[in-house]
Amino acid sequence: MLIVENVRFSYASGVEALKGVSLTVKDSEFVAIMGQNGAGKTTLIKHFNGLLKPTSGSVRINGVETTKTSVATLARDVGFVFQNPDHQLFSETVDDEIAFALKNFGYEAEVIEKRITWAVNLLGLTQYRKTSPFMLSGGERKRVALASVLAWDPKILVLDEPTIGQDHRQKENLRQFIMQMQTQGKTIVMVTHDVEFVAECNPRVVLMREGKIVADGAGKEILTNPVLLEQSSIVLPQIAQVFAKLTGQGFPLDIIDIYEAKDLLMEKLRRRS
Amino acid sequence: MAVIETRNLTYTYPSAPRPSISDVSIKVEKGQFVLITGPSGCGKTTLCRTFNGLIPHFYQGELTGDIVVAGQDAAKHPTMEMAKHVGLVFQNPENQLFALSVEKDVAFGLENLGFSREEMRKRVDWALNLTGIYDLRERSPHEMSGGQQQRVAIAAVLAMQPEIIVLDEPTSFLDPLSAEKIFEVIHEFNQKLGITVVLVEHRLDLTAKYADHIIIMDEGKVCFDGDTREILSKQETRLMGVGIPKATLLYEMLQKDGAKLGNTIPLSSEELAKIVEEALGR
Structure with a gap:
């Protein structure tokens, strides 16, 4: 369980990035944090593994306050995958990259090998095990960063913009992967701008604006609220856009799923013909 | 008239086991808005790097075949010269920005081309306004968010008003509404000034509507090349990593x-x- 209570945070420059944020994420929940650039999303999630400590208020991970423990200890429970993989990768090969944290946690060589094999399989990186991460494409490097975190099996996975640079098929893999992680009881918090991806995953959506949470609810409900979204510099998912434009036809407005959309439209089209 | 033309272009990065693009023959006509897409690692970015000579001048490796951009042999012509014709916006803005202020970064290319102070001022302000970062002009790009950095990189290229603009996932860090606004600006640029645009993107939801031409690549090769509607109606594209x-x-x-x-x-x-x-x- 992740509990954020009335957190305020100011950077050394004096900019207050979080202005009283409270949020509870239960075990095995899947939450997408959305909002415009500079809304405080990344600042908030950096509190989850203690990279940042609140100026006031508290963040507790499984009952432990982040100010009372180290980032290294928190990392066991909270795996953090950065937006830009280049801020995370530094090893000579993909294998070394994934092994690094595992070695630090003191796992035996045999276990490390097994974990690496598992992680590269899962993320389609098997052919690159001996390759330098810097020879790989942006999307591939992103998966290396994810593999290196997954390998140590944290309970809470925090993903900052996981779909950037990923193609359609990889996004679908990522979606299935997230679902699989959920069935294994993992908590997943992702920061993303990718409305289409969120519409497909349909998680709980937390919307931030100017350092505060302004909405919190089902994806279907928040992603179909044009006023709320516009204030947060987000566009409606394409399916919701279609229904928003078909005014006066008596369609419900909370549609983000393509199959549901097809059934609704088909029904009406059949009745007309 | 083709402003970019490649014939059997094949390129292998130094010490890479196989080519990243092979046998690529494409034509981009003047004034077109071309979308290049395809699965991650398909060679899109590599192809773009040949358009201003970064490949082979900067990356070295082995390049065979022909590439003509704005009437110049891009493989032989110095990149600095090519920059007059082709503006490139990279995937990762950090690799592109280096000046101490946003304004200086945007002015850099113009300074090199010897524009007058007055003309420079005009162009820089115009580009900063278009991309919505005028208020940030005194800030250091390195203290800015990924999304803001991307705006700076785009402004720097727009200010040059080159004949061809090549953008490699230029808005990946931006929030959706800002990304849409940037695409609108680029589209307007293309429509009003007749500037040729080559855009590399996975997110066709956001961008397919702007493109009159699409090129789909896979494993270093061109698989589809033609009218956007025609290509996207082909069932074969559903089997590739293309987000229709x-x-x-x-x-x-x-x-x-x-x-x-x-x-x-x-x-x-x-x-x-x-x-x-x-x-x-x-």
């Missing part, structure tokens, strides 16, 4: 179920809503 716009997919699902919606496939929600409205109105 949801509006296009929904239209197809409706057609498959027997709805009669005409033969023009929609590329955006506006187009699909119009098609459905017409069908319901009949």
Whole structure:
């Protein structure tokens, strides 16, 4: 369980990035944090593994306050995958990259090998095990960063913009992967701008604006609220856009799923013909 | 008139086991808005790096075949010279920005081309306004968020007003509404000034509607090359890692179920809503 209570945070420059944020994420929940650039999303999630400590208020991970423990200890429970993989990768090969944290946690060589094999399989990186991460494409490097975190099996996975640079098929893999992680009881918090991806995953959506949470609810409900979204510099998912434009036809407005959309439209089209 | 033309272009990075692009023959006509897409690692970025000579001048490795950009042999012509004709916006803005202020970064290219102070001032302000970062002009790009850095990189290229603009996932860090606004600016640029645009993107939901031409690559090769609507209606593209716009997919699902919606496939929600409205109105 992740509990954020009335957190305020100011950077050394004096900019207050979080202005009283409270949020509870239960075990095995899947939450997408959305909002415009500079809304405080990344600042908030950096509190989850203690990279940042609140100026006031508290963040507790499984009952432990982040100010009372180290980032290294928190990392066991909270795996953090950065937006830009280049801020995370530094090893000579993909294998070394994934092994690094595992070695630090003191796992035996045999276990490390097994974990690496598992992680590269899962993320389609098997052919690159001996390759330098810097020879790989942006999307591939992103998966290396994810593999290196997954390998140590944290309970809470925090993903900052996981779909950037990923193609359609990889996004679908990522979606299935997230679902699989959920069935294994993992908590997943992702920061993303990718409305289409969120519409497909349909998680709980937390919307931030100017350092505060302004909405919190089902994806279907928040992603179909044009006023709320516009204030947060987000566009409606394409399916919701279609229904928003078909005014006066008596369609419900909370549609983000393509199959549901097809059934609704088909029904009406059949009745007309 | 083709402003970019490649013939059997093949390139292998130094010490790479196989080519990243092989046998690529494409033509980009003056004034076109071309979308290049395809699965991650398919060679899109590599191809773009040949357009201003970064490949082979900077990356070295082995390049064979021909590449002519704005009438110049891009493989032989110095990159600095090519920069007058082609503006490139990279995937990762950090690799592109280096000046101490946003303003200086945007002015850098103009300074090199010897523009007068006055003209420089005008162009820089114009580009900063277009990309919505005028208020940030005194800030250091390195203290800015990824999204803001991307705006700076785009402004720097727009300020140059080159004949060709090549953008490699230029808005990946931006929030959706800001990304849409940037694409609108680029589209307007293309429409009003006749500047040729080559855009590398995975997110066709956001961008397919702007492109009159699409190139789909896979494993270093060109698989499809042609009119956007025509190519995106091909079923073969569904088997590749290409994210067909949801509006296009929904239209197809409706057609498959027997709805009669005409033969023009929609590329955006506006187009699909119009098609459905017409069908319901009949």
